[in-house]
Amino acid sequence: MEPMRRSLTHRGTVGPLPVLVAAAVLAAAPACSSPESSDAAQEAAEVLEAEEANAPEGERVATVLADEIEVRSEPGGGEVVHTLASPNDLGADRAFLVREVRGDWLEVFLPVRPNGSTGWIDADDVEITVTAYRVVVDMAEFSFTVTEGGEEVLTGPVGIGTGETPTPPGEYYFTELLRPSDPGGEYGAYAFGLSGFSDTLESFAGGPGQLGVHGTNDESGLGGEVSHGCVRVSNDDIVWMAERLPVGTPVEITE
Template identity: 55%
Template structure:
Protein backbone atom coordinates (compact mmCIF):
# COMPACT_ATOMS: atom_id res chain seq x y z
CA UNK A 1 0.00 0.00 0.00
CA UNK A 2 1.16 3.53 -0.72
CA UNK A 3 -0.10 6.63 1.07
CA UNK A 4 0.67 10.02 -0.46
CA UNK A 5 2.70 12.37 1.73
CA UNK A 6 0.85 15.37 0.25
CA UNK A 7 -2.75 16.20 -0.64
CA UNK A 8 -2.35 15.38 -4.34
CA UNK A 9 -0.15 13.20 -6.50
CA UNK A 10 0.86 13.20 -10.15
CA UNK A 11 0.12 9.91 -11.91
CA UNK A 12 2.30 8.94 -14.88
CA UNK A 13 1.42 6.70 -17.84
CA UNK A 14 4.67 4.77 -17.46
CA UNK A 15 7.53 4.74 -14.97
CA UNK A 16 9.23 8.13 -15.45
CA UNK A 17 6.83 8.85 -18.34
CA UNK A 18 4.52 11.80 -18.93
CA UNK A 19 1.94 12.83 -16.31
CA UNK A 20 -1.50 11.54 -17.27
CA UNK A 21 -3.51 13.03 -14.40
CA UNK A 22 -3.35 14.44 -10.90
CA UNK A 23 -5.36 12.89 -8.11
CA UNK A 24 -6.39 14.91 -5.06
CA UNK A 25 -7.07 13.72 -1.56
CA UNK A 26 -10.72 13.06 -0.73
CA UNK A 27 -12.21 12.33 2.68
CA UNK A 28 -9.02 10.82 4.07
CA UNK A 29 -5.41 10.07 3.19
CA UNK A 30 -4.74 9.52 -0.50
CA UNK A 31 -4.02 5.78 -0.60
CA UNK A 32 -3.22 3.34 -3.42
CA UNK A 33 -2.86 -0.42 -3.85
CA UNK A 34 0.61 -1.18 -5.23
CA UNK A 35 0.84 -3.87 -7.93
CA UNK A 36 4.49 -3.55 -9.05
CA UNK A 37 7.70 -1.63 -8.47
CA UNK A 38 10.27 -0.59 -11.07
CA UNK A 39 13.22 1.17 -9.47
CA UNK A 40 11.92 4.36 -7.83
CA UNK A 41 8.45 3.96 -9.38
CA UNK A 42 5.32 2.16 -8.21
CA UNK A 43 2.54 0.84 -10.41
CA UNK A 44 -0.72 1.39 -8.53
CA UNK A 45 -4.45 0.85 -8.89
CA UNK A 46 -6.21 4.20 -9.20
CA UNK A 47 -9.43 5.24 -7.41
CA UNK A 48 -10.79 6.61 -10.70
CA UNK A 49 -12.72 5.59 -13.77
CA UNK A 50 -12.43 3.31 -15.63
CA UNK A 51 -12.49 0.49 -13.09
CA UNK A 52 -9.14 -1.27 -13.01
CA UNK A 53 -7.19 1.83 -14.12
CA UNK A 54 -3.52 1.86 -13.16
CA UNK A 55 -0.70 4.35 -13.28
CA UNK A 56 2.81 4.99 -12.01
CA UNK A 57 3.77 7.20 -9.07
CA UNK A 58 7.21 8.07 -7.63
CA UNK A 59 8.21 6.22 -4.45
CA UNK A 60 9.46 9.52 -3.00
CA UNK A 61 5.89 10.90 -2.94
CA UNK A 62 4.44 8.16 -0.71
CA UNK A 63 4.88 6.17 2.47
CA UNK A 64 4.79 2.40 1.92
CA UNK A 65 3.13 -0.12 4.24
CA UNK A 66 1.66 -3.62 4.10
CA UNK A 67 -1.54 -5.23 5.27
CA UNK A 68 -2.29 -8.82 6.27
CA UNK A 69 -5.92 -8.31 5.21
CA UNK A 70 -7.87 -8.90 2.02
CA UNK A 71 -11.63 -8.82 1.53
CA UNK A 72 -13.40 -11.14 -0.90
CA UNK A 73 -17.00 -10.53 -1.97
CA UNK A 74 -19.04 -13.41 -3.38
CA UNK A 75 -22.04 -11.68 -4.94
CA UNK A 76 -23.96 -14.85 -5.78
CA UNK A 77 -23.59 -16.06 -2.17
CA UNK A 78 -24.14 -12.58 -0.66
CA UNK A 79 -21.03 -13.08 1.45
CA UNK A 80 -17.96 -11.05 2.40
CA UNK A 81 -14.91 -12.98 3.59
CA UNK A 82 -12.22 -11.38 5.74
CA UNK A 83 -8.89 -12.96 4.86
CA UNK A 84 -5.93 -12.49 7.21
CA UNK A 85 -2.51 -13.76 6.16
CA UNK A 86 -4.16 -15.95 3.52
CA UNK A 87 -6.67 -17.58 5.89
CA UNK A 88 -10.39 -16.83 6.00
CA UNK A 89 -10.97 -15.65 9.57
CA UNK A 90 -14.54 -14.36 9.25
CA UNK A 91 -17.45 -14.25 6.83
CA UNK A 92 -20.45 -11.96 6.84
CA UNK A 93 -23.76 -11.70 4.96
CA UNK A 94 -24.05 -8.71 2.62
CA UNK A 95 -26.39 -6.98 0.21
CA UNK A 96 -25.16 -6.09 -3.29
CA UNK A 97 -26.31 -4.21 -6.38
CA UNK A 98 -29.63 -4.94 -8.02
CA UNK A 99 -29.90 -5.93 -11.69
CA UNK A 100 -30.30 -2.35 -12.96
CA UNK A 101 -27.35 -1.06 -10.90
CA UNK A 102 -25.09 -4.10 -10.44
CA UNK A 103 -21.95 -4.24 -8.34
CA UNK A 104 -19.09 -4.54 -10.88
CA UNK A 105 -16.80 -7.54 -10.34
CA UNK A 106 -13.07 -6.89 -10.25
CA UNK A 107 -10.02 -6.23 -8.12
CA UNK A 108 -10.23 -2.99 -6.13
CA UNK A 109 -9.08 -1.55 -2.82
CA UNK A 110 -10.36 0.42 0.17
CA UNK A 111 -9.66 3.99 -0.91
CA UNK A 112 -11.15 6.05 1.93
CA UNK A 113 -13.05 5.74 5.19
CA UNK A 114 -15.96 8.05 5.94
CA UNK A 115 -17.87 8.46 9.18
CA UNK A 116 -21.37 9.61 8.12
CA UNK A 117 -22.94 12.36 10.27
CA UNK A 118 -25.91 10.11 11.14
CA UNK A 119 -24.72 6.64 12.26
CA UNK A 120 -28.35 5.47 12.20
CA UNK A 121 -28.79 6.56 8.55
CA UNK A 122 -28.62 4.67 5.28
CA UNK A 123 -24.81 4.33 5.32
CA UNK A 124 -24.54 3.25 8.95
CA UNK A 125 -21.71 4.38 11.24
CA UNK A 126 -18.92 3.90 8.65
CA UNK A 127 -18.50 3.70 4.89
CA UNK A 128 -15.40 2.61 3.03
CA UNK A 129 -15.13 4.31 -0.35
CA UNK A 130 -13.83 1.73 -2.83
CA UNK A 131 -11.63 2.37 -5.83
CA UNK A 132 -14.56 0.94 -7.85
CA UNK A 133 -17.21 2.98 -9.66
CA UNK A 134 -20.64 2.03 -10.92
CA UNK A 135 -20.86 0.94 -14.53
CA UNK A 136 -24.55 1.95 -14.56
CA UNK A 137 -24.42 5.37 -12.83
CA UNK A 138 -22.07 8.24 -13.66
CA UNK A 139 -23.08 10.05 -10.48
CA UNK A 140 -24.97 9.24 -7.31
CA UNK A 141 -25.97 11.40 -4.32
CA UNK A 142 -23.79 14.25 -5.57
CA UNK A 143 -20.70 12.07 -6.03
CA UNK A 144 -18.98 10.44 -9.03
CA UNK A 145 -20.73 7.07 -8.73
CA UNK A 146 -18.01 5.68 -6.45
CA UNK A 147 -19.01 2.43 -4.77
CA UNK A 148 -18.79 1.78 -1.08
CA UNK A 149 -18.78 -0.91 1.55
CA UNK A 150 -21.04 0.50 4.26
CA UNK A 151 -23.46 -0.15 7.06
CA UNK A 152 -27.20 0.15 6.67
CA UNK A 153 -30.36 1.22 8.46
CA UNK A 154 -32.14 -1.66 6.69
CA UNK A 155 -30.47 -4.87 7.93
CA UNK A 156 -33.55 -6.77 6.72
CA UNK A 157 -32.29 -6.20 3.13
CA UNK A 158 -28.92 -7.87 3.71
CA UNK A 159 -28.69 -11.08 1.72
CA UNK A 160 -30.33 -9.61 -1.37
CA UNK A 161 -29.60 -7.69 -4.57
CA UNK A 162 -30.89 -4.32 -3.35
CA UNK A 163 -28.35 -1.52 -3.71
CA UNK A 164 -27.21 0.97 -6.34
CA UNK A 165 -23.99 -1.07 -6.55
CA UNK A 166 -22.61 -0.60 -3.05
CA UNK A 167 -22.02 -3.48 -0.66
CA UNK A 168 -24.24 -3.27 2.43
CA UNK A 169 -23.26 -4.95 5.67
CA UNK A 170 -24.48 -4.94 9.29
CA UNK A 171 -23.51 -1.88 11.33
CA UNK A 172 -21.59 -3.86 13.95
CA UNK A 173 -19.57 -5.53 11.20
CA UNK A 174 -18.67 -2.30 9.37
CA UNK A 175 -17.59 -0.88 12.74
CA UNK A 176 -15.34 -3.90 13.29
CA UNK A 177 -13.88 -3.63 9.77
CA UNK A 178 -13.30 0.14 10.12
CA UNK A 179 -11.27 -0.51 13.28
CA UNK A 180 -9.33 -3.45 11.81
CA UNK A 181 -8.76 -3.23 8.06
CA UNK A 182 -6.56 -0.34 6.86
CA UNK A 183 -7.00 1.80 3.77
CA UNK A 184 -5.22 0.35 0.76
CA UNK A 185 -6.32 -3.19 1.58
CA UNK A 186 -7.48 -5.13 -1.48
CA UNK A 187 -11.11 -6.11 -2.04
CA UNK A 188 -11.93 -8.64 -4.74
CA UNK A 189 -15.53 -8.70 -5.99
CA UNK A 190 -16.56 -11.99 -7.60
CA UNK A 191 -19.75 -12.62 -9.54
Protein backbone atom coordinates in the same frame (compact mmCIF):
# COMPACT_ATOMS: atom_id res chain seq x y z
CA MET B 1 -26.88 1.10 -0.68
CA GLU B 2 -26.21 4.11 -2.90
CA PRO B 3 -22.87 5.13 -4.38
CA MET B 4 -20.99 7.34 -1.95
CA ARG B 5 -22.48 10.74 -1.15
CA ARG B 6 -20.64 13.86 0.02
CA SER B 7 -22.64 14.27 3.25
CA LEU B 8 -20.59 11.80 5.26
CA THR B 9 -18.13 12.84 7.96
CA HIS B 10 -14.51 11.82 7.47
CA ARG B 11 -13.19 9.72 10.33
CA GLY B 12 -9.69 9.18 9.05
CA THR B 13 -7.61 6.07 8.55
CA VAL B 14 -8.12 3.38 11.18
CA GLY B 15 -5.25 1.13 12.20
CA PRO B 16 -2.63 1.63 9.47
CA LEU B 17 0.32 -0.64 9.94
CA PRO B 18 3.44 1.53 10.38
CA VAL B 19 5.76 -0.85 8.55
CA LEU B 20 8.11 0.68 6.00
CA VAL B 21 9.15 -1.49 3.09
CA ALA B 22 12.41 -0.83 1.22
CA ALA B 23 12.36 -1.79 -2.46
CA ALA B 24 15.71 -2.95 -3.81
CA VAL B 25 16.72 -3.63 -7.42
CA LEU B 26 19.61 -5.79 -8.53
CA ALA B 27 21.10 -5.18 -11.95
CA ALA B 28 22.03 -8.42 -13.67
CA ALA B 29 25.78 -8.85 -14.20
CA PRO B 30 26.84 -9.24 -17.85
CA ALA B 31 28.01 -12.68 -18.96
CA CYS B 32 31.49 -11.35 -19.62
CA SER B 33 31.97 -9.93 -16.11
CA SER B 34 35.14 -10.54 -14.17
CA PRO B 35 35.24 -12.93 -11.18
CA GLU B 36 35.29 -9.89 -8.87
CA SER B 37 32.12 -8.42 -10.38
CA SER B 38 30.45 -11.83 -10.33
CA ASP B 39 31.27 -12.15 -6.63
CA ALA B 40 29.84 -8.68 -5.99
CA ALA B 41 26.67 -9.54 -7.90
CA GLN B 42 26.30 -12.78 -5.94
CA GLU B 43 26.75 -10.91 -2.66
CA ALA B 44 24.16 -8.32 -3.71
CA ALA B 45 21.76 -11.09 -4.70
CA GLU B 46 22.16 -12.70 -1.30
CA VAL B 47 21.49 -9.38 0.45
CA LEU B 48 18.37 -8.84 -1.65
CA GLU B 49 17.17 -12.36 -0.95
CA ALA B 50 17.62 -11.81 2.79
CA GLU B 51 15.75 -8.50 2.67
CA GLU B 52 12.86 -10.08 0.79
CA ALA B 53 12.76 -12.98 3.25
CA ASN B 54 12.49 -10.54 6.17
CA ALA B 55 9.97 -8.25 4.48
CA PRO B 56 6.50 -8.32 6.05
CA GLU B 57 3.92 -10.34 4.14
CA GLY B 58 0.91 -8.59 2.73
CA GLU B 59 -0.15 -5.95 0.26
CA ARG B 60 1.74 -2.69 -0.08
CA VAL B 61 -0.16 0.57 0.36
CA ALA B 62 1.31 3.88 -0.86
CA THR B 63 0.16 7.04 0.95
CA VAL B 64 0.95 10.38 -0.69
CA LEU B 65 3.27 12.67 1.29
CA ALA B 66 2.68 15.97 -0.54
CA ASP B 67 -0.49 17.85 -1.48
CA GLU B 68 -0.64 16.20 -4.91
CA ILE B 69 0.98 13.42 -6.92
CA GLU B 70 1.65 12.88 -10.61
CA VAL B 71 0.62 9.56 -12.12
CA ARG B 72 2.47 8.50 -15.26
CA SER B 73 1.71 6.09 -18.07
CA GLU B 74 5.09 4.38 -17.69
CA PRO B 75 7.77 4.17 -15.01
CA GLY B 76 10.36 6.94 -15.28
CA GLY B 77 9.68 9.30 -18.13
CA GLY B 78 6.14 8.34 -19.04
CA GLU B 79 3.42 10.87 -19.82
CA VAL B 80 1.59 12.40 -16.85
CA VAL B 81 -1.95 11.00 -17.14
CA HIS B 82 -3.34 12.20 -13.81
CA THR B 83 -2.45 14.72 -11.13
CA LEU B 84 -4.32 13.73 -7.98
CA ALA B 85 -4.72 15.92 -4.91
CA SER B 86 -4.15 14.82 -1.33
CA PRO B 87 -6.30 14.84 0.73
CA ASN B 88 -8.88 13.45 -1.67
CA ASP B 89 -12.37 14.87 -2.24
CA LEU B 90 -13.65 13.24 0.95
CA GLY B 91 -10.83 14.59 3.11
CA ALA B 92 -8.72 11.44 3.46
CA ASP B 93 -5.02 11.19 2.73
CA ARG B 94 -4.60 9.97 -0.85
CA ALA B 95 -3.57 6.31 -0.87
CA PHE B 96 -3.07 3.63 -3.51
CA LEU B 97 -2.89 -0.15 -3.54
CA VAL B 98 0.43 -1.14 -5.09
CA ARG B 99 0.32 -3.63 -7.95
CA GLU B 100 4.01 -3.82 -8.90
CA VAL B 101 7.36 -2.45 -7.76
CA ARG B 102 9.91 -1.63 -10.44
CA GLY B 103 12.99 0.07 -9.03
CA ASP B 104 11.99 3.50 -7.72
CA TRP B 105 8.59 3.31 -9.41
CA LEU B 106 5.34 1.80 -8.25
CA GLU B 107 2.46 0.65 -10.42
CA VAL B 108 -0.70 1.37 -8.45
CA PHE B 109 -4.42 0.86 -8.82
CA LEU B 110 -6.13 4.20 -9.40
CA PRO B 111 -9.43 5.46 -7.94
CA VAL B 112 -10.60 6.70 -11.34
CA ARG B 113 -12.78 5.54 -14.20
CA PRO B 114 -12.63 3.08 -15.85
CA ASN B 115 -12.51 0.59 -13.01
CA GLY B 116 -9.24 -1.31 -12.83
CA SER B 117 -7.12 1.58 -14.13
CA THR B 118 -3.47 1.62 -13.11
CA GLY B 119 -0.58 4.05 -13.38
CA TRP B 120 2.98 4.66 -12.18
CA ILE B 121 4.11 6.88 -9.30
CA ASP B 122 7.50 7.79 -7.89
CA ALA B 123 8.22 5.84 -4.71
CA ASP B 124 9.91 8.92 -3.22
CA ASP B 125 6.53 10.70 -3.20
CA VAL B 126 4.80 8.20 -0.90
CA GLU B 127 5.10 6.32 2.35
CA ILE B 128 4.77 2.54 2.04
CA THR B 129 2.86 0.50 4.61
CA VAL B 130 1.76 -3.13 4.51
CA THR B 131 -1.57 -4.74 5.31
CA ALA B 132 -2.12 -8.47 5.75
CA TYR B 133 -5.88 -8.05 5.39
CA ARG B 134 -7.94 -8.76 2.29
CA VAL B 135 -11.69 -8.64 1.66
CA VAL B 136 -13.43 -10.88 -0.88
CA VAL B 137 -17.08 -10.27 -1.77
CA ASP B 138 -18.75 -13.26 -3.46
CA MET B 139 -21.84 -11.85 -5.15
CA ALA B 140 -23.07 -15.29 -6.22
CA GLU B 141 -23.19 -16.35 -2.56
CA PHE B 142 -24.17 -12.90 -1.20
CA SER B 143 -21.31 -13.15 1.27
CA PHE B 144 -17.99 -11.58 2.19
CA THR B 145 -14.84 -13.00 3.74
CA VAL B 146 -12.02 -11.12 5.44
CA THR B 147 -8.64 -12.85 5.59
CA GLU B 148 -5.52 -11.91 7.50
CA GLY B 149 -2.33 -13.43 6.19
CA GLY B 150 -4.47 -15.86 4.20
CA GLU B 151 -6.42 -17.01 7.26
CA GLU B 152 -10.17 -16.42 7.42
CA VAL B 153 -11.03 -14.07 10.29
CA LEU B 154 -14.57 -12.85 9.49
CA THR B 155 -17.44 -13.78 7.20
CA GLY B 156 -20.95 -12.47 6.81
CA PRO B 157 -23.84 -11.74 4.44
CA VAL B 158 -23.93 -8.82 2.00
CA GLY B 159 -26.47 -6.87 0.02
CA ILE B 160 -25.39 -5.93 -3.51
CA GLY B 161 -26.61 -3.91 -6.46
CA THR B 162 -29.82 -4.61 -8.35
CA GLY B 163 -30.07 -5.62 -11.99
CA GLU B 164 -30.47 -1.97 -13.05
CA THR B 165 -27.62 -0.72 -10.86
CA PRO B 166 -25.36 -3.77 -10.44
CA THR B 167 -22.24 -3.97 -8.32
CA PRO B 168 -19.37 -4.26 -10.82
CA PRO B 169 -16.92 -7.11 -10.16
CA GLY B 170 -13.23 -6.32 -10.02
CA GLU B 171 -10.15 -5.62 -7.91
CA TYR B 172 -10.50 -2.53 -5.71
CA TYR B 173 -9.21 -1.11 -2.45
CA PHE B 174 -10.49 1.07 0.40
CA THR B 175 -9.84 4.74 -0.30
CA GLU B 176 -11.23 6.27 2.90
CA LEU B 177 -13.16 5.41 6.05
CA LEU B 178 -16.13 7.62 6.86
CA ARG B 179 -18.41 7.96 9.87
CA PRO B 180 -21.95 8.87 8.76
CA SER B 181 -23.47 11.79 10.62
CA ASP B 182 -26.41 9.50 11.51
CA PRO B 183 -25.15 6.04 12.56
CA GLY B 184 -28.76 4.86 12.52
CA GLY B 185 -29.20 5.90 8.91
CA GLU B 186 -28.96 4.10 5.60
CA TYR B 187 -25.14 3.96 5.62
CA GLY B 188 -25.00 2.38 9.06
CA ALA B 189 -22.21 2.95 11.57
CA TYR B 190 -19.34 3.32 9.06
CA ALA B 191 -18.72 3.46 5.34
CA PHE B 192 -15.55 2.61 3.44
CA GLY B 193 -15.11 4.27 0.06
CA LEU B 194 -13.95 1.98 -2.73
CA SER B 195 -11.64 2.81 -5.63
CA GLY B 196 -14.36 1.76 -8.10
CA PHE B 197 -17.42 3.39 -9.60
CA SER B 198 -20.87 2.38 -10.77
CA ASP B 199 -21.07 1.23 -14.39
CA THR B 200 -24.58 2.65 -14.75
CA LEU B 201 -24.58 5.83 -12.64
CA GLU B 202 -22.19 8.58 -13.75
CA SER B 203 -23.23 10.65 -10.74
CA PHE B 204 -25.37 10.20 -7.66
CA ALA B 205 -26.52 12.66 -4.97
CA GLY B 206 -23.81 15.16 -5.84
CA GLY B 207 -21.02 12.59 -6.03
CA PRO B 208 -19.33 10.78 -8.93
CA GLY B 209 -21.08 7.42 -8.43
CA GLN B 210 -18.29 6.05 -6.23
CA LEU B 211 -18.88 2.61 -4.74
CA GLY B 212 -18.54 1.75 -1.08
CA VAL B 213 -18.81 -0.93 1.58
CA HIS B 214 -21.01 0.24 4.44
CA GLY B 215 -23.37 -0.76 7.21
CA THR B 216 -27.13 -0.52 7.02
CA ASN B 217 -30.17 0.33 9.11
CA ASP B 218 -32.14 -2.47 7.44
CA GLU B 219 -30.36 -5.79 7.70
CA SER B 220 -33.32 -7.60 6.15
CA GLY B 221 -31.84 -6.62 2.78
CA LEU B 222 -28.64 -8.59 3.38
CA GLY B 223 -28.48 -11.66 1.17
CA GLY B 224 -30.14 -10.00 -1.79
CA GLU B 225 -29.94 -7.41 -4.58
CA VAL B 226 -31.00 -4.22 -2.88
CA SER B 227 -28.52 -1.38 -3.52
CA HIS B 228 -27.52 1.10 -6.19
CA GLY B 229 -24.15 -0.67 -6.47
CA CYS B 230 -22.59 -0.43 -3.03
CA VAL B 231 -21.96 -3.47 -0.84
CA ARG B 232 -23.97 -3.53 2.38
CA VAL B 233 -22.90 -5.47 5.47
CA SER B 234 -24.32 -5.63 8.98
CA ASN B 235 -23.45 -2.85 11.42
CA ASP B 236 -21.61 -5.33 13.63
CA ASP B 237 -19.46 -6.37 10.66
CA ILE B 238 -18.71 -2.84 9.49
CA VAL B 239 -17.69 -1.83 13.03
CA TRP B 240 -15.35 -4.83 13.16
CA MET B 241 -13.83 -3.77 9.83
CA ALA B 242 -13.53 -0.13 10.84
CA GLU B 243 -11.58 -1.08 13.94
CA ARG B 244 -9.07 -3.21 12.01
CA LEU B 245 -8.86 -2.65 8.26
CA PRO B 246 -6.70 0.24 7.05
CA VAL B 247 -7.24 2.41 4.01
CA GLY B 248 -5.58 0.57 1.12
CA THR B 249 -6.94 -2.84 2.08
CA PRO B 250 -7.58 -4.79 -1.15
CA VAL B 251 -11.18 -5.70 -1.93
CA GLU B 252 -11.99 -8.31 -4.57
CA ILE B 253 -15.59 -8.50 -5.83
CA THR B 254 -16.43 -11.67 -7.74
CA GLU B 255 -19.52 -12.66 -9.73
